[in-house]
Amino acid sequence: MNLKNLFEGTTKADRILFIVLIFLSFSGIVFMKEVLPEGKTVRIEVNGHPVYLLPVEKDRVVSVDGPEGETVIEIKNHKVRITKSPCYNKLCIHQGWIESGAIVCLPNRVVITIGNHKENPPIPPFDKGGDGGIFDIDAVTG
């Protein structure tokens, strides 16, 4: 039995329906990918407290203050790195760009993770939970 026999009885309406369905679902897939965010976020914690929850799509530079001083974090092209840290061995800076997983800077108590963080509602960009002046955060850009 060849392939033509299988589709012998099809009508014009059949073919139009098929093409419309394929077209609609395909454009739907593309459209949804464009409209909805990937859902990946960058979460920055200082001293165990979440400080920032940022979308990974948006390039920006963020600085946070830990116990040792200022740590500067850069988000670019869906990747994250630490560009400036007050710690002595600079392990966090040597780790370079990450696309997934985490960067941990123990001396300055900074933990950066990339993933599908499901905080609901999203954490505000600064910690209002009055732990004193440690969490004096300011965004450098963006």
Added chain:
Amino acid sequence: MQLQDKYRIALLSAYAIALHGFESLLPTPIPWLKLGLANIITLIALLLYGIRVAITITLIRVTLASLFTGTFLGPAFILSLGGGVTSTLSMWFVLSISPGLLSPIGLSLIGALFHNIAQLFLAYFLFIQRIEAILLISPVIIFIGTLTGTVNGVVSGILLKDLKKADKKIQNENKSE
């Protein structure tokens, strides 16, 4: 309804249950992705015997198959009941407003589409109240449904042809007797 028809309806229900059960045993890359093989039987029943038989077979299949697989009254049961009934009714609706417009393949596509739409609605209202997740998954499900719907339609077409041939044979034999 002739006795022969009753036998055939019972047989079709049994086939539908077997296909439904077989399908739920198949491992699939995504848990709720199914081939919808039982829709072949529903479509054949609809075209040969009409809506009442088709809906009866659908109800028998969904109930019994879920009892066999241990999902009776669970989420999977509600989803397959809603999907099955909606798809049967949609195929009947299209068939009754314009018979001959669509071949079994087109009807199968309609059935698959409405099966998926009903399941997505049910999933949204009953289980996953996250519209963005449903919207993200809908086109993918409808796309896969179109492909499996085509395959099911082709199989239904072949089976229908064979059944009609067999019917003629039986009638000829009866006449000659």
